[in-house]
Amino acid sequence: MRTHQPFARERLRSFERFCRARRLPVTVQRRAVFEALAARGDHPTADQIYEDVRTKLPEVSRTTVYRVLETFGRLGVAQSVCHPGSSARYDANMERHHHLVCVRCGKMRDLADAALDRIPLPSRRCGFRVLDGSVYLRGVCSECRDAERSARRSTRSRAEEKR
Amino acid sequence: MRTHQPFARERLRSFERFCRARRLPVTVQRRAVFEALAARGDHPTADQIYEDVRTKLPEVSRTTVYRVLETFGRLGVAQSVCHPGSSARYDANMERHHHLVCVRCGKMRDLADAALDRIPLPSRRCGFRVLDGSVYLRGVCSECRDAERSARRSTRSRAEEKR
DNA sequence: ATGTGTGCAAACGGTTTGCACGTGC
DNA sequence: GCACGTGCAAACCGTTTGCACACAT
Numbered sequence: 094m095r096t097h098q099p100f101a102r103e104r105l106r107s108f109e110r111f112c113r114a115r116r117l118p119v120t121v122q123r124r125a126v127f128e129a130l131a132a133r134g135d136h137p138t139a140d141q142i143y144e145d146v147r148t149k150l151p152e153v154s155r156t157t158v159y160r161v162l163e164t165f166g167r168l169g170v171a172q173s174v175c176h177p178g179s180s181a182r183y184d185a186n187m188e189r190h191h192h193l194v195c196v197r198c199g200k201m202r203d204l205a206d207a208a209l210d211r212i213p214l215p216s217r218r219c220g221f222r223v224l225d226g227s228v229y230l231r232g233v234c235s236e237c238r239d240a241e242r243s244a245r246r247s248t249r250s251r252a253e254e255k256r
Numbered sequence: 257m258r259t260h261q262p263f264a265r266e267r268l269r270s271f272e273r274f275c276r277a278r279r280l281p282v283t284v285q286r287r288a289v290f291e292a293l294a295a296r297g298d299h300p301t302a303d304q305i306y307e308d309v310r311t312k313l314p315e316v317s318r319t320t321v322y323r324v325l326e327t328f329g330r331l332g333v334a335q336s337v338c339h340p341g342s343s344a345r346y347d348a349n350m351e352r353h354h355h356l357v358c359v360r361c362g363k364m365r366d367l368a369d370a371a372l373d374r375i376p377l378p379s380r381r382c383g384f385r386v387l388d389g390s391v392y393l394r395g396v397c398s399e400c401r402d403a404e405r406s407a408r409r410s411t412r413s414r415a416e417e418k419r
Numbered sequence: 420a421t422g423t424g425t426g427c428a429a430a431c432g433g434t435t436t437g438c439a440c441g442t443g444c
Numbered sequence: 445g446c447a448c449g450t451g452c453a454a455a456c457c458g459t460t461t462g463c464a465c466a467c468a469t
Contacts, residue, residue: 118443120449140433154451159434161449175338180433193384202382212375212391219365220398221356228375228389235383281423281468303458317426322459324424343458 104131108170115168125150126161130171130185136201138180176201191228197237204230267294271333278331288313289324293334293348299364301343339364354391360400367393 108127112119129145130137137145143158162183165171174184174192176199184203191204206228214226233241271290275282292308293300300308306321325346328334337347337355339362347366354367369391377389396404 113444116444118448120443122450138433152451155433156435156452157450193382193386195384196387202384204381206378206381209375213371214393215369218367218369218393218395219356221358221365221393221395222401223356223393223395224359225395226391226393228377228391230377230381230384230386230389232381232384232386232388238385276469279469283424283468285425301458315426318458319427319460320425 101128101131111168111170117164117168121150122146122153122157123161123164125153126158126165127170127185130162130165130183133185134203136174136176136182136184136203138182140180142183174201189225189227191230193230193232193234195234195237196231197233197241200234200236264291264294274331274333280327280331284313285309285316285320286324286327288316289321289328290333290348293328293346296348297366299337299339299345299347299366301345303343305346337364352388352390354393356393356395356397358397358400359394360396360404363397363399 105124105128108124109119111117112123117123125146126142128149129142132145139159139162140155142162143153143155146153146158162171162173162181166173166183169187171183171185172187174182176182176194182201186203189210191206191209193202193204195201209228212226212228214223216223268287268291271287272282274280275286280286288309289305291312292305295308302322302325303318305325306316306318309316309321325334325336325344329336329346332350334346334348335350337345339345339357345364349366352373354369354372356365356367358364372391375389375391377386379386
C-alpha cells in the first residue's frame with residue numbers, strides 16, 4: 094500500500110493539531126502511543142501498546158501508557174472498546190465502523206459496511222441523547238469453527254467410548 | 257405489574273429444566289444467582305450480584321458467584337456484556353435486544369426496538385459465520401447531560417476569572 | 420456412590436495512585 | 445516559570461486457583 098506512509102504522517106499531523114487546539118501538551122510519549130495505536134488495525138490491549146511503544150521509546154513506563162490511553166479515550170482520539178473477559182482494548186479508528194466479535198475466543202475485528210452505516214438511529218431514547226451507534230455482529234471466526242469441528246469429533250468419540 | 261411474579265417463577269422453572277437437560281446440577285447457589293440476575297433490568301457487575309444473592313443466601317462466597325456467572329455465560333443462560341472501563345457485567349436478557357451506552361458515565365441500558373431488530377445482517381463476513389447482531393447506541397444520558405451543563409457553566413466562569 | 424459444586428484463603432494481573440522530578444508551552 | 449506530564453513503586457481491586465469438604469443426582 095503506497096499511500097500508507099503519507100497517510101500515517103497526515104494522521105500524526107492532525108493529531109498534533111488536535112492536541113494544540115485543546116491546549117494538550119504534545120509529548121514524545123503521546124506521539125509514540127498515538128503512532129503505535131494508529132499502526133494497528135486490530136484492538137490492542139494497553140499492554141500490547143506498551144510493548145509496541147517500548148520498541149521506539151524503551152524508557153517509557155507502563156503507567157504513562159495507561160494514562161495516555163485514558164486521555165485519548167476521554168478526548169476522542171481513540172476509543173476504548175469493550176470486550177467481555179478481557180482487559181481494556183483500544184481502537185484508533187474513530188470513523189464510523191462496526192464490529193465482528195467471535196463468541197468463542199473473543200477476537201474482534203473492525204468492519205466497514207455501508208449498508209450497516211445507513212441504519213436509521215433514533216435521536217433520543219429513554220432519556221439518552223443518541224450521538225451515534227454501531228452494530229456488533231456476533232459469530233464464530235474461522236479458527237474457532239475449525240477448532241469446534243475437531244472438538245465435536247473428539248466429544249463424539251468419547252461418547253462412543255462410554256457405551 | 258401483576259404478571260411479573262408468575263413470569264419470574266416460569267423463568268426459574270425453565271432455568272431448572274434447562275440445567276437438568278444438560279445434566280447441570282441445580283444448586284441453591286445457581287438458583288439464587290439466576291433469580292438475582294433475572295430480577296434486574298440493568299447490567300449488574302459480578303459484585304452487585306454477589307451482594308444481591310447474599311441477602312437471600314448470606315453464606316454464599318464471592319468465588320461461587322463468579323463461577324456460576326461464568327457457567328451461565330458459557331451455557332447461554334446469561335451473557336456477559338462488555339463495557340469499557342468497568343468490571344464484567346452480566347445480562348439475563350437473552351432475547352434479541354440492543355444497548356444504550358452513556359459515553360460519559362458508562363451507564364448502559366437494554367433497548368427493545370423492533371426497527372433495529374429488522375436490520376439485515378450479513379450471514380458471513382471476513383471469515384466469520386455471523387450468528388446475530390445488536391446495535392450499540394452511544395449517547396449522553398439525562399444525568400450526564402445535566403452535569404455537563406453545570407460543568408460548562410463553571411468552566412465558563414473559570415475562563416472569565418482568567419481574563 | 421460419585422462426580423460436581425462450593426467455600427476459603429491465597430495468588431494473580433491489570434490498573435490506579437501518591438509523590439518527586441522532568442518537560443512542553 | 446508554571447502547569448502539567450512522567451516514572452517509579454506500592455497499593456488496589458476484581459478475578460482466578462488449589463484444595464478439602466459438601467451436595468445433587
